[in-house]
Amino acid sequence: xxxxxxxxxxxxxxxxxxxxxxxxxxxxxxxxxxxxxxxxxxxxxxxxxxxxxxxxxxxxxxxxxxxxxxxxxxxxxxxxxxxxxxxxxxxxxxxxxxxxxxxxxxxxxxxxxxxxxxxxxxxxxxxxxxxxxxxxxxxxxxxxxxxxxxxxxxxxxxxxxxxxxxxxxxxxxxxxxxxxxxxxxxxxxxxxxxxxxxxxxxxxxxxxxxxxxxxxxxxxxxxxxxxxxx
Amino acid sequence: xxxxxxxxxxxxxxxxxxxxxxxxxxxxxxxxxxxxxxxxxxxxxxxxxxxxxxxxxxxxxxxxxxxxxxxxxxxxxxxxxxxxxxxxxxxxxxxxxxxxxxxxxxxxxxxxxxxxxxxxxxxxxxxxxxxxxxxxxxxxxxxxxxxxxxxxxxxxxxxxxxxxxxxxxxxxxxxxxxxxxxxxxxxxxxxxxxxxxxxxxxxxxxxxxxxxxxxxxxxxxxxxxxxxxxxxxxxxxxxxxxxxxxxxxxxxxxxxxxxxxxxxxxxxxxxxxxxxxxxxxxxxxxxxxxxxxxxxxxxxxxxxxxxxxxxxxxxxxxxxxxxxxxxxxxxxxxxxxxxxxxxxxxxxxxxxxxxxxxxxxxxxxxxxxxxxxxxxxxxxxxxxxxxxxxxxxxxxxxxxxxxxxxxxxxxxxxxxxxxxxxxxxxxxxxxxxxxxxxxxxxxxxxxxxxxxxxxxxxxxxxxxxxxxxxxxxxxxxxxxxxxxxxxxxxxxxxxxxxxxxxxxxxxxxxxxxxxxxxxxxxxxxxxxxxxxxxxxxxxxxxxxxx
Numbered sequence: 115x116x117x118x119x120x121x122x123x124x125x126x127x128x129x130x131x132x133x134x135x136x137x138x139x140x141x142x143x144x145x146x147x148x149x150x151x152x153x154x155x156x157x158x159x160x161x162x163x164x165x166x167x168x169x170x171x172x173x174x175x176x177x178x179x180x181x182x183x184x185x186x187x188x189x190x191x192x193x194x195x196x197x198x199x200x201x202x203x204x205x206x207x208x209x210x211x212x213x214x215x216x217x218x219x220x221x222x223x224x225x226x227x228x229x230x231x232x233x234x235x236x237x238x239x240x241x242x243x244x245x246x247x248x249x250x251x252x253x254x255x256x257x258x259x260x261x262x263x264x265x266x267x268x269x270x271x272x273x274x275x276x277x278x279x280x281x282x283x284x285x286x287x288x289x290x291x292x293x294x295x296x297x298x299x300x301x302x303x304x305x306x307x308x309x310x311x312x313x314x315x316x317x318x319x320x321x322x323x324x325x326x327x328x329x330x331x332x333x334x335x336x337x338x339x340x341x342x343x344x
Numbered sequence: 345x346x347x348x349x350x351x352x353x354x355x356x357x358x359x360x361x362x363x364x365x366x367x368x369x370x371x372x373x374x375x376x377x378x379x380x381x382x383x384x385x386x387x388x389x390x391x392x393x394x395x396x397x398x399x400x401x402x403x404x405x406x407x408x409x410x411x412x413x414x415x416x417x418x419x420x421x422x423x424x425x426x427x428x429x430x431x432x433x434x435x436x437x438x439x440x441x442x443x444x445x446x447x448x449x450x451x452x453x454x455x456x457x458x459x460x461x462x463x464x465x466x467x468x469x470x471x472x473x474x475x476x477x478x479x480x481x482x483x484x485x486x487x488x489x490x491x492x493x494x495x496x497x498x499x500x501x502x503x504x505x506x507x508x509x510x511x512x513x514x515x516x517x518x519x520x521x522x523x524x525x526x527x528x529x530x531x532x533x534x535x536x537x538x539x540x541x542x543x544x545x546x547x548x549x550x551x552x553x554x555x556x557x558x559x560x561x562x563x564x565x566x567x568x569x570x571x572x573x574x575x576x577x578x579x580x581x582x583x584x585x586x587x588x589x590x591x592x593x594x595x596x597x598x599x600x601x602x603x604x605x606x607x608x609x610x611x612x613x614x615x616x617x618x619x620x621x622x623x624x625x626x627x628x629x630x631x632x633x634x635x636x637x638x639x640x641x642x643x644x645x646x647x648x649x650x651x652x653x654x655x656x657x658x659x660x661x662x663x664x665x666x667x668x669x670x671x672x673x674x675x676x677x678x679x680x681x682x683x684x685x686x687x688x689x690x691x692x693x694x695x696x697x698x699x700x701x702x703x704x705x706x707x708x709x710x711x712x713x714x715x716x717x718x719x720x721x722x723x724x725x726x727x728x729x730x731x732x733x734x735x736x737x738x739x740x741x742x743x744x745x746x747x748x749x750x751x752x753x754x755x756x757x758x759x760x761x762x763x764x765x766x767x768x769x770x771x772x773x774x775x776x777x778x779x780x781x782x783x784x785x786x787x788x789x790x791x792x793x794x795x796x797x798x799x800x801x802x803x804x805x806x807x808x809x810x811x812x813x814x815x816x817x818x819x820x821x822x823x824x825x826x827x828x829x830x831x832x833x834x835x836x837x838x839x840x841x842x843x844x845x846x847x848x849x850x851x852x853x854x855x856x857x858x859x860x861x862x863x864x865x866x867x868x869x870x871x872x873x874x875x876x877x878x879x880x881x882x883x884x885x886x887x888x889x890x
C-alpha cells in the first residue's frame with residue numbers, strides 16, 4: 115500500500131497537499147488541469163521533489179530518506195527517457211547495471227525484455243534510428259526488466275498517435291498485471307483512464323484527492339474536473 | 345531564475361549565464377568539491393595576491409608618477425576608446441550587408457570573423473606590417489605615385505592592429521542584433537511600406553541602440569590591456585600603454601616600485617571600466633537566426649554599398665594573412681636553431697596550460713551545477729577569472745617570488761597558469777550551456793536508474809560535453825600558443841616561447857627569419873586549435889538527440 119500522509123509541497127506560490135492511500139496492485143490515473151501538480155506529485159513519490167511536510171510510505175516503510183534509485187519504483191518521464199548515444203539494448207541494460215558491465219545471463223534477460231515489448235532485432239539501434247513507438251517500447255522494456263513493484267508514468271506516450279498510444283497502454287496493462295505492480299499514470303485523456311485505470315486521483319486547486327472509481331468520476335465529474343474536461 | 349535586484353546583482357549579471365531550472369541536482373562528490381574550491385582559491389590568489397603585492401610595493405613617495413606615466417595613462421584610454429569607436433562604426437555597414445545579402449562564401453566569411461580569437465597577436469602585427477609597414481604593399485603603391493612613405497608606427501599602427509582584431513568581433517556582435525530582429529517586424533515593415541528612414545527609425549536604430557554600447561564596452565575593455573600590439577607598433581613617449589610601461593619599468597630600469605605603481609593604476613583603470621561595463625547589457629556569445637530568409641533586398645545603390653562593405657572588410661582581414669603566408673613560406677624551412685628551441689618551449693607551455701584549463705573548467709562547471717549556491721560562487725569566479733591584467737599579475741607574482749625563486753624557472757608554470765586563466769571564461773562559456781542542457785534532460789533519469797557519478801560522467805555527460813569542451817580547450821591551446829604576455833617578465837635567453845622569439849627577430853630587423861617564424865606561429869596556433877578540438881571533441885556530431 116502506498117500512503118501519502120499529510121503531504122505538503124510548497125515551491126514559491128505553488129502549493130500541493132495530499133492525504134491518500136493507493137492499494138497494492140491498483141492502477142490509478144492522475145488527472146487535472148495543467149500546472150495543478152500532477153507531475154510534482156509523481157516527482158515527490160520518486161524523490162525528485164522535496165517535501166515541505168508529511169511523509170510517503172510504501173508497505174509501511176517511509177520512502178522520503180531514500181535517493182531516487184533506491185525507491186521501489188520505476189518512472190518514465192514525458193521525454194528524455196533514453197540516452198541518445200547508447201543503443202536500445204544498452205538503454206534497457208541500464209536498468210540492470212548502470213555501469214553496463216553485464217554477465218551473459220543478464221544479456222539474455224535484456225534480450226528477453228526487448229523481445230517481450232516487440233523490439234526483436236532492434237537492440238543495436240540508437241534512439242535516433244527508432245520510431246516514437248519503438249522509443250516508448252524501449253523505455254517499457256527497461257521498466258519490465260527492473261521489475262519494481264511501483265510504476266510511475268509521467269505522460270510518456272503523449273506524443274504518440276491514438277492507435278500507437280492504445281498499443282502502449284495495453285502493453286503497460288499487461289506488464290503491470292504480470293508483475294502484480296501498482297501503476298500511477300498521469301494523463302490528459304479520459305479515454306486512457308477508462309481503458310486501463312479503474313481509479314482516478316484528481317489533482318486540482320492545490321490538492322490531490324483520494325482515488326475514486328473512474329467511471330463514476332468521469333460520468334459525474336466534480337466542478338474542478340468538469341471545468342478541465344470541458 | 346531571476347531574483348529581485350540585490351546589491352551587486354548588476355555586476356554578477358555580466359558573469360552569469362542564463363540558467364534553466366534544474367529538475368534534480370546530483371550531490372557534489374567531496375573530491376570534486378575540494379578541487380573546485382582549490383581552483384577558486386588559486387584564481388582569487390592570482391588576482392588579489394598580485395594586487396596586494398603590487399599595492400604593497402608601489403611606493404608613491406619614491407616612485408613618483410612622472411609625466412611619461414601620465415602620458416601612458418592618457419594614451420591607454422585614448423587608443424582603447426578610438427579602437428572601440430572605429431571598430432564598431434566600420435562594423436555596422438559590414439554587419440548590415442552580411443545580414444541582408446546572400447552570396448557564395450557568406451558562411452565562410454562569418455566563420456572568418458571568429459578567427460582573430462585564435463590568431464596570435466604578433467602574426468596579425470606581421471600581417472599589418474606587410475601591408476602598411478615601410479616596405480609594405482601600401483607604401484609601395486604610394487611610392488609608385490611618387491608619394492613618400494607613411495609610417496605605421498605610433499597611434500595609427502596601434503589602431504590599425506586593434507581594428508584588425510576587433511572589427512570581426514564587433515561585426516559578429518552587431519550581426520547578432522540583426523539576427524534577433526523578429527522576422528515579423530521585417531514583414532510588418534515591408535507590408536507597411538517603410539522607406540529607409542522609417543526602417544532606420546523603427547527597426548534598425550532601436551536594435552543598434554541596444555547592441556552598440558555593449559560592443560563598444562567589450563572592445564574598450566579588451567584594448568585597455570593591450571600589450572603586444574603596443575610593444576611592436578607603439579612605443580616611445582607618444583604611444584606607450586600602461587601595460588607596456590610596466591614592462592619597460594621592469595626590463596630597462598628594473599624599478600619594481602615604479603612597475604608596481606603603474607600596475608596599480610592599470611588595475612584601477614581596469615576595475616573602473618569593468619564596473620561601468622556592469623551597467624550595460626552585454627551581448628551574448630552565440631550567433632543565431634542567421635540562416636532564415638533574408639529581408640527584401642533594397643535598390644541597386646544599396647546593393648553596391650553592401651558589396652563594397654563586404655569586399656573591403658574581407659580584404660582588410662584576408663590580405664594581411666595572405667601576406668604572412670606568402671612572405672613566410674620561403675623561409676619556413678631555413679629558420680635558425682633558437683626558433684625551434686622556442687617552439688619546444690611553447691609546446692611545453694601549451695601542454696601544461698591546456699591540462700590546467702581542462703581541470704579548471706571541469707571542476708568549476710560541475711561544481712556550478714551540483715551545488716545549491718554554485719551558480720553564485722564557482723560560475724562568476726570562473727567567468728571573470730582574470731580581473732587584473734596579465735602584466736599586473738606578472739608584476740605581482742614577480743614581486744612575491746623574486747628574491748626567493750629564479751624567475752627563469754617560474755617562466756613556464758606562471759605563463760601556463762595565466763594562459764589557462766585567460767582562456768577559462770571562454771571554455772566555461774562553451775561548456776556550461778551544454779552541461780546545463782544535459783542535466784536538465786537526463787539528471788533525473790540518471791538518478792532514477794542509480795548511475796554513480798563516474799557512470800553519469802561517462803555515459804551521460806561526456807558524449808554531450810566533449811564537443812564544446814574540445815572547442816574550449818582548442819581555443820585555450822591557440823591562445824596559449826600565441827600569447828606574448830607575462831612570459832616577457834620571467835623568461836631569460838634560452839627560455840623564450842615562439843612569440844617571444846618572433847618579437848626578438850622583429851626587433852633585430854631579421855625580416856626573413858621573422859616572416860618564417862610568423863608563418864610557423866600561425867600554423868602552430870591553428871594546428872593546436874584543430875588538433876585539440878578534434879582529439880577531445882571527436883570528428884563529427886555523433887548523435888542528434890532523441
